[in-house]
Amino acid sequence: MSRKDILPIPQNIGRVEATRQAKPRTLPLMPEPQDRLSLVEQPKAENKIVKQVGSTFELERERQARADDIEKRLLAGQSIIDMDPGTIDPSFLQDRMPGDIDGLVVSIREQGQQVPILVRPHPDIPGRYQVAFGHRRLRAVAELGLKVKAIVRDLSDDQLVVAQGQENNERQDLTYIEKARFADRLKARFARDVIMSALSVQKGDLSVMLSVVAKMPGELIDAIGPAPGIGRRSWMEFADYLTVGNNLDRAIDISEGEDVQALPSDERFKAVLRQLRPNAERQKAEPWTSPRQHRLGLVKHGKATLDISVSTKDAPDFAAFLLNHVPALYDEFKSKSTEHQRNGE
Numbered sequence: 001m002s003r004k005d006i007l008p009i010p011q012n013i014g015r016v017e018a019t020r021q022a023k024p025r026t027l028p029l030m031p032e033p034q035d036r037l038s039l040v041e042q043p044k045a046e047n048k049i050v051k052q053v054g055s056t057f058e059l060e061r062e063r064q065a066r067a068d069d070i071e072k073r074l075l076a077g078q079s080i081i082d083m084d085p086g087t088i089d090p091s092f093l094q095d096r097m098p099g100d101i102d103g104l105v106v107s108i109r110e111q112g113q114q115v116p117i118l119v120r121p122h123p124d125i126p127g128r129y130q131v132a133f134g135h136r137r138l139r140a141v142a143e144l145g146l147k148v149k150a151i152v153r154d155l156s157d158d159q160l161v162v163a164q165g166q167e168n169n170e171r172q173d174l175t176y177i178e179k180a181r182f183a184d185r186l187k188a189r190f191a192r193d194v195i196m197s198a199l200s201v202q203k204g205d206l207s208v209m210l211s212v213v214a215k216m217p218g219e220l221i222d223a224i225g226p227a228p229g230i231g232r233r234s235w236m237e238f239a240d241y242l243t244v245g246n247n248l249d250r251a252i253d254i255s256e257g258e259d260v261q262a263l264p265s266d267e268r269f270k271a272v273l274r275q276l277r278p279n280a281e282r283q284k285a286e287p288w289t290s291p292r293q294h295r296l297g298l299v300k301h302g303k304a305t306l307d308i309s310v311s312t313k314d315a316p317d318f319a320a321f322l323l324n325h326v327p328a329l330y331d332e333f334k335s336k337s338t339e340h341q342r343n344g345e
Contacts, residue, residue: 259298
């Protein structure tokens with residue numbers, strides 16, 4: 001038997017091979033499921049990239065449109081405009097210490113922003129602006145999620161600091177030490193006449209301010225705070241004591257103490273100054289606690305005084321209660337004293 005009889009070759013083998021090797025020249029009208037998935041996914045990826053690029057260009061167009069709108073409105077004579085707080089940066093010079101703006105937030109929420117801020121086009125970043133004055137109003141409006149009312153002007157650096165300082169003087173916003181510190185920051189890049197104009201002070205007053213700040217490090221000023229009730233003479237006295245012996249180190253240690261930090265800013269200043277003065281009563285203040293060891297404040301026995309200070313941080317309700325009941329306590333004391341005298345005690 002021959003091999004071709006064992007393994008017979010089909011007569012149509014040529015047609016079978018041709019069928020196997022033939023490839024369709026066109027895609028089917030309905031591809032297989034996996035093919036349909038790949039055809040869908042590819043446009044999705046491409047669409048995502050296109051959308052991202054389009055979104056970027058759209059944001060840029062909106063930013064430019066806002067800037068153009070501001071310029072048009074200014075040219076049209078509309079001096080006060082509504083601006084997005086997110087496009088406004090702070091001044092390059094800090095004029096005040098950080099503080100609480102809760103009261104201002106409440107005021108603007110209830111009554112609206114009554115006074116506009118002043119800004120200039122940012123000298124280095126196109127499309128952004130920089131505050132000349134109104135930092136606290138800007139923070140408060142931004143916290144409320146509102147537009148900020150602003151006046152936009154082209155200002156040089158000199159004009160900006162003069163506007164910043166003079167507005168604070170008109171509103172009497174800065175304390176003496178804040179004003180002195182602002183002057184010290186200005187002196188690094190501005191002439192004395194610019195600083196005097198910004199702060200509305202005479203040459204002699206400016207010299208005193210700079211002398212006060214030169215005698216105390218920033219950490220001491222920060223520890224004491226703005227001290228709104230403390231004026232020029234007290235700060236001059238304070239600064240002079242710092243030059244004696246190791247008073248500077250002592251002042252820093254005292255000001256950063258937990259007991260002193262619990263006091264309002266004015267009282268922190270007075271507490272440090274008392275310890276620096278010659279012949280000061282050096283008795284250490286003793287903690288005043290409740291029977292359950294809850295911190296209430298400090299008690300200090302002097303030669304002719306008894307000082308009781310209640311921490312408004314640790315016991316604010318008790319402080320208010322004590323203040324309201326002091327007259328009644330005194331009346332009770334006098335009543336008992338009179339009764340004892342009648343009884344011959």
